[in-house]
Amino acid sequence: MLIRVLGSSAGGGFPQWNCNGANSSAVRKRMPGFTPRTQSSLAVSSDGVDWVLLNASPDLRQQINVTPALWPHPDRGPRNSPIKAAVLTNGDVDHIIGLINLREAQPLSVYGSNRVLATLASNSVFQVLAAEKVPRIELPLGRKLPITGDGIELGLTVEAFPVPGKVALYLEDATKPGFGSEAGDTIGLEVTERKSGKSFFYIPGCARMDDALARRLDGAALVFFDGTLYTEDEMLKQGLMAKTGSRMGHMNMSGPDGSIASFAQIKVQRRVFVHINNSNPVLDENSDARKAVEAAGWEVGYDGMEIEL
Ligand code: MLT
Ligand code: MN
Numbered sequence: 681m682l683i684r685v686l687g688s689s690a691g692g693g694f695p696q697w698n699c700n701g702a703n704s705s706a707v708r709k710r711m712p713g714f715t716p717r718t719q720s721s722l723a724v725s726s727d728g729v730d731w732v733l734l735n736a737s738p739d740l741r742q743q744i745n746v747t748p749a750l751w752p753h754p755d756r757g758p759r760n761s762p763i764k765a766a767v768l769t770n771g772d773v774d775h776i777i778g779l780i781n782l783r784e785a786q787p788l789s790v791y792g793s794n795r796v797l798a799t800l801a802s803n804s805v806f807q808v809l810a811a812e813k814v815p816r817i818e819l820p821l822g823r824k825l826p827i828t829g830d831g832i833e834l835g836l837t838v839e840a841f842p843v844p845g846k847v848a849l850y851l852e853d854a855t856k857p858g859f860g861s862e863a864g865d866t867i868g869l870e871v872t873e874r875k876s877g878k879s880f881f882y883i884p885g886c887a888r889m890d891d892a893l894a895r896r897l898d899g900a901a902l903v904f905f906d907g908t909l910y911t912e913d914e915m916l917k918q919g920l921m922a923k924t925g926s927r928m929g930h931m932n933m934s935g936p937d938g939s940i941a942s943f944a945q946i947k948v949q950r951r952v953f954v955h956i957n958n959s960n961p962v963l964d965e966n967s968d969a970r971k972a973v974e975a976a977g978w979e980v981g982y983d984g985m986e987i988e989l
Contacts (some may be wrong), residue, residue, distance in 0.1 A: 681724045681758040681836070681873040682977030683880065683902075686733070686743040689717035690908050690957040691774035693739060701918050703963045717983050719774040720884050720955045721937060722904065723750065723763075726835035726873050732827055734869060734882050735768040736778030744781075761786050767838055768792040769820070769850065770866045770885055771799040771848040774955075783808040788973070789829040790816045792865035795839060798850065821864060824872065839870040841896065844887040846929030864888055868893070868927065878989045880904070884955040887929045889942035900948045907953025907960065910969050912932050914959045918928040930955075933962070933973060940976045954981040 687693075694717040707714040719737035731750060731914045737743070739744035746822035754762045765788055768775055776796070776969075782788060792800065792807065797816050800806045819825060819840040827834045845866025846852075846859060866884035880902035886893070897903055908930035915921045925932045932938045933953070943951055953973070956962065961969035962980050971981060 681871075681876065681878055681880075681989045683987045683989065684723045684730055684747065684749070685686070685904075685954060685981045685983060686723050686747065686950075687718035687723040687737045687739055688954050688956055688981040688985070689719055690733070690955045690985050691772060693717060693719050694956070694958045694963060696958045698918060699920065699958050701706075701920050701959060703960070704958050705773065706778065706964070714963060715965070715982060717956065717963075721775075721778065722954070723747070724836065724871055725749070726875065729753075729762060730764045730829075730832055730834055731762050732834055732836060732956060733776040733778075734761060734827070734871070735884065736766045736783050738740045738777040740778030740781045743983075749776060752853055759784070759786065761788070763788055764832055764834055765789040765827050767793060767827070767869060768796050769869060769882070770845070771796045771851065772885070773848070775884075776800065779806060780811060782814075785810060787813045787830040789827070790814055791819050791825075791827065791838065792816070793821065793867055794818050795847075795862060795864035799848065799877050805966055818885070819867070821867070835874045837872045837874065839872070840867045841870070842866070843868045843883055843885070843893055844890055845885050846887065854903055861929075870896075870974060873989070876989075880989055885929060886931055888931050888937065889939070894942070894946050897943075897948055898946050902950045902987065903943075903948050904952045905939055905943075906930055907939075907956040907962070907980070910960045910962055915957075918959055933960075933978075934969070940973065940978065944976070950987075951977060952978070952979045952981045952985070952987075956980065
């Protein structure tokens with residue numbers, strides 16, 4: 681199974697268009713140790729020919745253009761694409777807007793929880809993906825589902841499961857507990873390759889490690905995990921935004937409740953941070969934070985990172 685990180689950054693990308701923080705400004709100046717990143721998405725394939733997107737970021741067009749495996753096949757006619765399906769983990773802007781790039785009457789399947797499919801259904805712009813060409817298929821929670829697209833069985837199954845998190849920012853309802861979040865607003869995915877039985881987890885958004893998640897991840901070969909923030913209050917401290925990580929539904933890397941400490945209790949062979957926010961000090965490759973993360977056995981995902989499982 682081939683996995684490619686198309687975009688390793690959180691919403692806004694790196695640099696973010698309106699951000700003059702230390703990291704965004706350094707990467708804009710091409711300072712050594714800072715690497716630009718596009719927004720959050722992975723691509724996965726069992727045969728190296730046909731691919732499934734895990735999330736569809738606003739930068740998808742750019743991501744396709746730098747990834748030859750996602751270009752039309754020279755022998756498959758004047759209009760074709762190896763992208764056969766997209767599986768969505770939430771309704772966040774950074775995870776769904778790329779669907780708009782997949783118009784042009786190209787057959788593929790879109791998978792999401794009932795909550796995320798309801799969000800797509802309530803936004804008429806997504807009708808540019810004509811229903812007869814682009815079926816929307818509900819992901820059941822806690823059950824494996826074979827992924828198909830354009831009439832092809834892709835040799836991959838996905839099990840979606842709820843993780844602690846929050847409804848998309850633009851759907852928050854301040855009058856309701858948890859801003860109106862429900863199960864299915866944020867899901868994790870376990871992707872299994874049928875022929876090898878190998879699997880990995882993709883969890884780009886997660887508010888905290890609970891017992892159910894720890895049990896599920898124990899023994900995993902590979903986990904891509906929410907790397908939004910290094911510390912809970914870094915966006916406030918940098919004067920970027922008056923929100924903590926927990927308010928945004930993201931756990932931080934450091935600290936006693938952080939992902940590094942939480943994963944120290946779980947057996948996982950390979951751990952990769954993705955969905956990294958432009959405020960995160962690990963984006964400076966020479967920072968103490970970056971060294972601490974790597975010393976703890978984590979990899980910091982980057983655009984174009986390829987893993988064969
Ligand atoms: C998030 O991950 O919290 C969202 O992508 C934020 C946003 O919508 O910008
Ligand atoms: Mn996001």
